[in-house]
Structures are given as C-alpha cells and as structure tokens.
Amino acid sequence: MSAPAAPETLEPPAPATAATDGAVAIKGRSPWEIVRARLTRDKITMTALVFSMLFVLIAILSPLMVKLGWLKPDQTNTELVQGLGSLPEGFAGGMSLQHWLGVEPGTGRDLFSRIITGITTSLTVALIATLISVLLGTTLGIISGFSKGRLDWFISRFLDLVLSFPSTLMLLSLGPVLVSRIAAIMGISSADNKAKIAFMALVLGFFGFPFFARIIRGQVLSLREREFVEAARSLGARSGRIYGKELLPHLWAPILVYTTLILPANIAAEAALGFLGVGINPPTASLGAILNDSVAYAIPDPAYFIFPGLTVFFIVLSFNLLGDGLRDALDPKSGRS
Amino acid sequence: MMRTKKGAIGVALGAVVALAAAACSGGGSTATSSSSAAPAAAKGGTLYMVNLGPQEHWDPQRVYIGADIEFASRVMYRTLTTYTAGKDPKLVPDLATDLGTMSDGGKTWKFTLKDGVKWEDGQDIKCEDVKYGLSRTFAQDVITGGPNYIIMFLDVPTAADGSSEYKGPYGAKVGQALFDKAVTCEGKTITIKFKTPWTDFNNATAGLLAYAPYRADQDKGEASDYAIFSSGPYKLEGTFDKDKGGKFVRNANWDEKTDTVRKAYPDVIQYDLGVQGDTIYERLLADSGNDKFMVTQGSAPPAKLAQIAADPNAAKRTANPTSPYTDYIQPNMKSAVFSNEKARQAFAMATNKDAYITALGGPQVAVATNAMCNKEVKCYQESNPFGAPTKGDPEAAKKVLTESGLPMPVKITVVYRSRPTSDKAFSSLKESWDKAGFETTLEPLTAKYYATIQGPAYATKDAFWAGWGADWPSGSTVIPSLFDGRVNISAGGSGQDYGYFNDPEVNAAIDKAYTITDADAREKAWGEIDAMIVKKGGVVPLINQKFTFVYGSGVKNFEVNSLMGGYVDLANIAVK
Numbered sequence: 055m056s057a058p059a060a061p062e063t064l065e066p067p068a069p070a071t072a073a074t075d076g077a078v079a080i081k082g083r084s085p086w087e088i089v090r091a092r093l094t095r096d097k098i099t100m101t102a103l104v105f106s107m108l109f110v111l112i113a114i115l116s117p118l119m120v121k122l123g124w125l126k127p128d129q130t131n132t133e134l135v136q137g138l139g140s141l142p143e144g145f146a147g148g149m150s151l152q153h154w155l156g157v158e159p160g161t162g163r164d165l166f167s168r169i170i171t172g173i174t175t176s177l178t179v180a181l182i183a184t185l186i187s188v189l190l191g192t193t194l195g196i197i198s199g200f201s202k203g204r205l206d207w208f209i210s211r212f213l214d215l216v217l218s219f220p221s222t223l224m225l226l227s228l229g230p231v232l233v234s235r236i237a238a239i240m241g242i243s244s245a246d247n248k249a250k251i252a253f254m255a256l257v258l259g260f261f262g263f264p265f266f267a268r269i270i271r272g273q274v275l276s277l278r279e280r281e282f283v284e285a286a287r288s289l290g291a292r293s294g295r296i297y298g299k300e301l302l303p304h305l306w307a308p309i310l311v312y313t314t315l316i317l318p319a320n321i322a323a324e325a326a327l328g329f330l331g332v333g334i335n336p337p338t339a340s341l342g343a344i345l346n347d348s349v350a351y352a353i354p355d356p357a358y359f360i361f362p363g364l365t366v367f368f369i370v371l372s373f374n375l376l377g378d379g380l381r382d383a384l385d386p387k388s389g390r391s
Numbered sequence: 392m393m394r395t396k397k398g399a400i401g402v403a404l405g406a407v408v409a410l411a412a413a414a415c416s417g418g419g420s421t422a423t424s425s426s427s428a429a430p431a432a433a434k435g436g437t438l439y440m441v442n443l444g445p446q447e448h449w450d451p452q453r454v455y456i457g458a459d460i461e462f463a464s465r466v467m468y469r470t471l472t473t474y475t476a477g478k479d480p481k482l483v484p485d486l487a488t489d490l491g492t493m494s495d496g497g498k499t500w501k502f503t504l505k506d507g508v509k510w511e512d513g514q515d516i517k518c519e520d521v522k523y524g525l526s527r528t529f530a531q532d533v534i535t536g537g538p539n540y541i542i543m544f545l546d547v548p549t550a551a552d553g554s555s556e557y558k559g560p561y562g563a564k565v566g567q568a569l570f571d572k573a574v575t576c577e578g579k580t581i582t583i584k585f586k587t588p589w590t591d592f593n594n595a596t597a598g599l600l601a602y603a604p605y606r607a608d609q610d611k612g613e614a615s616d617y618a619i620f621s622s623g624p625y626k627l628e629g630t631f632d633k634d635k636g637g638k639f640v641r642n643a644n645w646d647e648k649t650d651t652v653r654k655a656y657p658d659v660i661q662y663d664l665g666v667q668g669d670t671i672y673e674r675l676l677a678d679s680g681n682d683k684f685m686v687t688q689g690s691a692p693p694a695k696l697a698q699i700a701a702d703p704n705a706a707k708r709t710a711n712p713t714s715p716y717t718d719y720i721q722p723n724m725k726s727a728v729f730s731n732e733k734a735r736q737a738f739a740m741a742t743n744k745d746a747y748i749t750a751l752g753g754p755q756v757a758v759a760t761n762a763m764c765n766k767e768v769k770c771y772q773e774s775n776p777f778g779a780p781t782k783g784d785p786e787a788a789k790k791v792l793t794e795s796g797l798p799m800p801v802k803i804t805v806v807y808r809s810r811p812t813s814d815k816a817f818s819s820l821k822e823s824w825d826k827a828g829f830e831t832t833l834e835p836l837t838a839k840y841y842a843t844i845q846g847p848a849y850a851t852k853d854a855f856w857a858g859w860g861a862d863w864p865s866g867s868t869v870i871p872s873l874f875d876g877r878v879n880i881s882a883g884g885s886g887q888d889y890g891y892f893n894d895p896e897v898n899a900a901i902d903k904a905y906t907i908t909d910a911d912a913r914e915k916a917w918g919e920i921d922a923m924i925v926k927k928g929g930v931v932p933l934i935n936q937k938f939t940f941v942y943g944s945g946v947k948n949f950e951v952n953s954l955m956g957g958y959v960d961l962a963n964i965a966v967k
Contacts, residue, residue: 128818132745132749132819136749136753138755139695139756141697160751230838243832245806337821346811
C-alpha cells in the first residue's frame with residue numbers, strides 16, 4: 055500500500071469483457087476505490103463486516119433496550135430454577151418464548167438479555183483497550199522508527215521489556231490495588247464498574263501496544279528513506295511535521311488492519327479476565343463472567359454453556375475475518391491472496 | 392471460629408481468629424449421618440482423602456479450619472478430651488483419664504493423663520508435653536492463625552496493649568515464670584488456672600487442637616508446621632507437601648487399648664491435595680479403581696447436584712448433613728446509612744433469603760435462618776422480630792425505609808467475598824434491596840477477604856457478608872466473638888465485629904451470660920442475646936449451610952460428625 059503511484063492500476067477488469075465491451079472507458083481509480091472494489095468482491099470479508107457492524111450496533115443499543123424494558127438482564131426469576139442444584143427446568147436450559155436462550159442457573163435471569171448486555175461491556179473494554187494500544191503504538195512506533203540511534207534503542211528496549219512482562223499474572227495479583235488507585239484518581243468508589251472497565255482497558259491496552267509499535271516502526275524504517283521524506287527534511291521540515299503530514303498518511307492502512315486484528319484479541323482477553331475472576335462487578339454482565347460461570351454447568355446444563363461460548367466465538371471470528379480481509383485488500387502482497 | 396474448607400464448597404466461609412469465650416457444656420445436637428448400614432468392617436487397605444488444598448497448617452496450635460481439625464484429631468493428634476463418632480457424638484476422655492475436674496467456679500481445671508499413651512517414637516506423652524503445647528500459642532509472632540482463647544483466659548497478666556506478658560517458649564522466653572505459675576505439672580496431672588471462669592474448657596479441648604500436647608524437642612517453630620509428630624493411630628511417612636499432600640501409615644506406638652474412639656481400620660491414609668472440586672466429584676461419580684476408596688471434605692459443587700441425584704449408584708453414596716456454619720450480613724453501624732435503625736430494619740426486611748439459597752444451589756445447599764446460632768447448636772432460638780418472610784417483604788421494607796428520613800433511593804455499598812455462586816446470590820439480594828428503595832452497589836473482593844474488611848479503609852462501607860461456625864457447641868463462641876465491640880474494635884479496625892456493633896445493652900447481657908453457671912440456662916441466655924442483636928438490626932442472618940458429600944463405593948462406616956465441623960469422621964471408617 056505504500057506505493058500509491060503506478061502498479062495498483064494493473065488490477066485488471068476481466069480481459070474478456072474488456073475485449074467485447076469496448077465502450078467502457080478505462081477510468082483511473084484512486085487507491086481507496088481499488089480497495090473498496092476488492093473488498094466488495096470478497097464475500098467472506100463482507101459477511102464479516104456485516105456481522106461486526108451488527109455486534110457494534112448491539113453494543114451501542116443494548117443500554118437503550120434495557121431502559122425500554124425489552125431486555126431484563128438483572129431480573130431474577132427464581133421460580134424457573136427450582137431443579138436440583140438450582141438448575142433451570144424445561145428444554146435446553148429453560149428456553150421459552152420469554153427466554154429465547156433459556157435462563158441462568160441459580161437466579162433465573164434471562165440468558166439472552168445477559169449475553170446482549172455482556173457484549174456491550176466486553177466491546178467497550180476491548181474498544182478502549184484497542185484505542186489505547188493504537189495511540190500509544192503509533193506514536194512510539196513513528197518516533198522510534200524515524201529517530202535513528204539512542205532514542206530508537208531506548209524505545210525498542212522498552213517495548214521488549216513490556217513484551218516480556220507476565221501481564222496475566224500482573225492483572226491477577228495487582229488487580230485489586232490498581233482498581234482502587236484508578237477509582238481514587240477518577241474520584242469514584244472502587245466498587246464502581248467504571249473503575250474496573252478503565253482498569254481492564256488500561257492494562258489490556260498497555261500490554262497490547264508493543265506489537266503495534268513494532269509494526270509501525272518497521273513501516274517507518276522503510277518510509278523514512280523514501281524521497282518525499284528526504285525532500286521534506288532537506289526543505290527543513292521539523293520532525294513533528296514529518297511525523298504528522300508525511301509519515302502518518304502512509305500508515306493508515308497498517309493501522310486500520312492491525313486495529314481490526316487487535317480488537318478481537320482484546321475481546322478474547324476480556325473474556326479470559328472475566329473467566330479468571332478479575333472482571334466486571336456483578337450484577338453487570340460481561341461475556342467473560344458468563345463464560346466463567348457456565349463452565350461448571352457444561353454437563354448438567356449445556357445450553358447455558360454453549361450460547362455464551364458461541365457468542366464469543368462469532369464476535370472474535372467476525373472481527374478477525376474482517377481484519378484479514380482488510381489486510382488483503384490494502385496490501386495484496388501479504389496474506390492469503 | 393472454625394473455617395470451612397476452601398475450594399469445592401459453593402460458599403466457603405471463614406474468618407480470622409476468635410477472641411472471646413466462656414460458657415456451657417455443649418453436645419445437644421445430633422449428627423446427621425448416612426452410614427451405609429455397616430457390613431462388618433475389617434482392618435487393612437488404603438483410604439484416599441482428596442481435597443483441593445493447599446494445606447494451610449498442620450501445626451496443632453495453628454490449625455483452625457474445621458475440616459483439618461476433624462481429620463487431624465482422628466489421624467494424628469490426640470487431645471485431652473474428644474467427641475465420639477457416630478449419630479450422637481458425646482464428650483469423652485481421650486489422653487486424659489476423665490473429662491477433667493473443674494473447681495473454683497471454672498477458674499481451675501485438672502486433667503490426669505492415661506498410662507501407656509505414647510508419641511510415635513515410643514516415648515510417653517507427659518504432662519510437660521501438654522503444658523508445652525499450651526505455651527506455644529503465646530508466641531504470637533510464630534504460632535499464627537490458631538485460636539487465641541488461651542491468651543484471653545489463662546491466668547497470666549496482660550500488658551497495657553492487651554497482649555500477654557508471656558511471649559511464648561521461644562528465644563528469651565519472656566514471662567515464662569508467669570506461665571509456669573498458671574500451668575503446673577504434678578506427675579501425670581496438669582493443673583490449669585484461668586483469670587475468668589471457663590466452664591466448658593473440656594469442650595474446647597475436644598473441639599480444637601490448640602490444647603493438644605507438643606514435644607518441646609520436636610519444635611522448630613515455623614519450620615515444623617508440616618512436620619507432623621503423631622500421638623494418634625497414624626504417622627506421616629516421608630514429608631507433607633502443602634500443595635500435594637502426604638501419606639499416613641500406622642503408628643506402631645499407638646495403643647488401641649488406650650483409645651476408645653479411634654478404630655483405625657485402614658492401614659494407610661493417602662492424603663492428596665491439588666484436585667479441583669469438579670474433578671473430585673467427577674471421579675467419585677465414576678467410582679473406578681482407587682477412587683472406590685475415596686472421601687473428600689469438599690462439598691459437592693451445586694452444578695453437580697443434579698448429576699449426583701440422577702445417578703442411582705451415586706445417590707446411595709451421598710450424605711447431606713447440616714454444617715455448623717452460618718452466613719450473615721452485618722450492616723455497618725458506622726456508615727451514614729446504617730447508623731439509622733430504621734434503615735437497618737428495612738434492609739433486614741427486604742433481604743430475600745430464598746433467592747440467596749436458590750443462587751447457592753437450592754434447599755440441598757442451605758436453609759434460611761433468623762439467628763446467628765446455628766440450628767444445630769443449643770443456643771439457637773426461633774425469632775423473627777420484623778415479621779418478614781424468608782423471601783423478604785420489599786413493600787413493607789420500603790415503608791420503614793421512608794420513615795428513616797433518608798433521601799430515597801438510599802445508596803448503599805455491600806461488600807462480599809467473590810465466588811461464582813455468591814456473585815449470583817448477591818445479584819439476587821441486590822434486586823430485593825433495590826425494590827425496597829435502596830440503590831445497591833456490590834463490591835466483591837477476591838483475595839484476603841476478612842483481612843480487608845476488618846481494616847479502617849473499609850469502615851465506610853455499608854454492609855459486609857461473613858460466615859461463622861461455633862468452635863465448640865456453645866453460644867459463647869458465637870455471640871461475644873462477633874458482637875462484643877469491646878473485645879473486637881480497636882484503632883486497627885473492627886476485629887471480627889465487622890459492622891462495628893457495640894451496644895451497651897448487648898454488652899451488659901454478654902457479661903451476665905458468662906456468669907450463669909447452669910449450662911442450659913446459659914445457652915438460653917446466648918440465644919436471647921442473639922435475638923436481641925437481630926432485633927436491633929445489628930446483623931441479618933442468612934442461612935445455615937448444608938454439605939453434600941459423595942464417597943467411594945468401597946468406603947464403609949461413612950459418618951459425619953456434627954460437633955467437629957460436619958465433615959467425614961475417620962474414627963470408624965473402613966475400606967475392607
């Protein structure tokens with residue numbers, strides 16, 4: 055994607071049609087138009103895009119649906135879970151017209167509502183974490199790649215340091231302390247879920263950014279030797295201008311691609327954190343917390359285990375396929391095609 | 392306070408160290424047991440005890456988990472007195488020739504040791520060993536985690552900061568002369584003097600291991616925590632790994648004739664740690680190979696209950712005893728909201744105990760209660776001061792809350808220990824409180840629960856969950872330990888009175904109860920104080936926990952002992 059000039063137009067309109075259909079003039083297309091054309095031709099990526107958009111839409115709309123009373127994620131229905139060990143009675147975990155995916159053992163809360171609101175929580179954490187990774191990664195990657203010598207060395211070693219840090223261990227052991235610190239900084243109670251969301255997003259974002267920074271640094275290393283950068287430099291442009299006006303426009307493609315790839319990784323990581331018990335405070339639902347609880351019920355109540363698992367699976371899959379497709383479209387030299 | 396086993400239990404309960412006591416001879420409750428109508432048991436074979444671990448302590452003066460006390464007192468630590476196994480456990484002499492003689496209104500106790508009771512190396516168990524065992528608890532810097540009653544009661548002066556003038560048998564032995572005056576040996580007879588009457592001391596010697604003998608030449612302080620030096624029918628072979636377990640084999644120097652309680656049928660007891668509750672119960676249901684001879688102290692996870700009941704082979708190997716533990720929520724008297732009595736009353740009335748039980752796993756896992764004394768303990772008294780049903784009465788509660796004059800909705804933060812089942816249970820409770828006009832924020836804590844809520848940083852929270860079980864069957868190990876603000880509250884925090892409850896009327900009643908000499912009347916008095924505290928809104932008792940245990944098909948004489956924590960009793964157990 056780094057060469058906007060000549061070869062992209064080689065993308066051929068199928069030769070047979072070109073021969074018979076001489077009337078169609080060959081139009082010059084901008085790089086973005088080419089990318090869009092490639093994307094729309096890729097059915098898998100388009101499906102993934104639709105699903106990803108759907109999940110994001112669900113995440114945005116679920117608080118509204120709770121307000122309107124369409125979803126009741128916190129309403130207990132103990133009368134539905136009178137089976138031994140408080141299992142739901144009836145077919146597939148208590149599936150019914152009111153409870154499409156059945157109810158949660160122990161409380162009888164509607165599983166569908168909890169999964170939908172869980173998507174909101176999980177996506178919020180994952181999106182903020184991704185944003186942090188992208189901002190930090192891009193900034194440090196550009197600085198590191200462009201400035202030769204000592205600064206580059208320091209930043210690179212810092213990235214190594216962060217990468218070699220046992221992040222999960224740190225999350226588990228420092229979790230409670232950090233949450234109360236963050237809560238104190240934000241001026242809210244440590245029991246407030248905002249503090250926990252901020253904590254998870256910060257930690258996931260922080261441990262995710264070095265990958266990003268390295269990729270950007272690699273791109274910048276090749277870019278900085280190019281003529282337009284040299285020209286800017288010889289004209290006396292300051293570093294800040296070169297970063298923002300010369301380098302950044304050429305980095306949008308990798309940023310976009312790796313954003314869509316880091317996002318699903320963060321969704322999975324949030325689920326894992328909830329699974330390890332450092333997730334969001336109850337009764338707020340998150341996909342990880344639901345999964346964590348459901349594992350024990352895999353045998354007596356498989357429906358309760360399968361639906362949240364499938365949800366996480368589809369979200370991660372959609373964003374991953376979307377990221378893959380974007381990469382193929384933006385950078386045909388790498389990847390599948 | 393006894394704590395339940397960690398891990399497999401749906402709601403594990405717990406607390407740190409008990410502080411107060413004195414009163415009563417217990418033993419009124421009955422053991423819920425389901426022994427498989429004993430086909431004659433014989434010696435031999437290996438019994439497998441499988442738990443999650445890690446092992447907290449094995450040092451007798453430091454063990455404070457009910458399940459560990461019950462195991463160790465049957466396997467390797469004999470005590471002056473003990474409880475019999477079986478349906479109706481009774482207090483009987485063990486190392487001592489009788490149940491001890493009390494004089495001076497409970498301030499002096501005398502025990503005489505039996506002839507022929509020996510340590511695992513063949514030496515006689517001497518009076519000096521019992522005395523040394525008693526002295527160890529005073530070394531509060533080394534012997535941590537165990538019950539501290541002896542420091543409160545023994546006739547050794549206390550310093551201004553409340554600590555004892557005697558600092559234990561290690562190092563400089565500060566105050567050793569004071570201790571030697573309080574505990575004296577004459578041949579095989581030990582005489583123990585207390586500051587204040589301790590009329591059920593011989594129950595404490597049975598219910599806890601802190602008064603077990605300890606040989607001075609085996610004591611390496613902290614380093615001997617897992618170095619088990621046995622006086623019982625089994626001794627440790629090799630070493631004990633706190634994460635993996637150990638192997639107990641016959642102790643040739645244990646003489647059956649001196650022991651009326653322990654039958655010691657199996658040749659070997661293999662103690663395996665590090666197995667998750669789900670896995671333990673999968674293995675028990677499969678019942679193959681050595682797992683046929685397996686028992687566990689972890690109660691079945693609620694998710695497994697249906698599977699157990701559906702398996703006819705497993706259902707007949709199941710016991711469902713009531714445990715001695717009580718779950719409760721203590722409103723914080725120092726909080727802005729719950730310093731208001733009407734708010735506490737509304738909170739108690741709104742609490743939906745039925746939903747709490749359902750979330751824990753249903754009626755097989757817990758029963759609702761309105762008292763702090765467990766229904767198995769004599770001091771239990773039926774009471775319902777606010778007339779609310781077990782499912783709570785949010786409408787009535789809302790009226791009371793409106794009378795409190797607090798701006799609605801009333802914001803509260805409730806702190807509890809996070810477990811998958813308790814997360815659900817508190818979500819259900821939140822719903823019932825919110826219906827009554829509260830706006831509840833839940834704060835689950837994952838690590839160091841009790842140490843955290845006791846600290847000053849949590850003194851502003853509105854209510855705390857906790858769990859408690861009597862050390863021996865008396866209200867004296869429940870009421871003063873939890874609600875006597877004078878012994879609990881300090882600058883360092885709430886002690887075990889997590890809600891800073893310190894009521895002059897209750898304190899006076901506690902002082903009076905200690906002085907009642909008749910055991911039944913004293914337990915009744917504890918029960919009345921219990922009801923009084925509930926009525927003042929000082930505590931919202933939730934449930935008495937029930938255990939569900941499954942054991943291997945090759946295990947005979949499976950019994951649980953209600954006086955020793957409600958776990959499997961190994962006294963009569965056999966695998967042949």
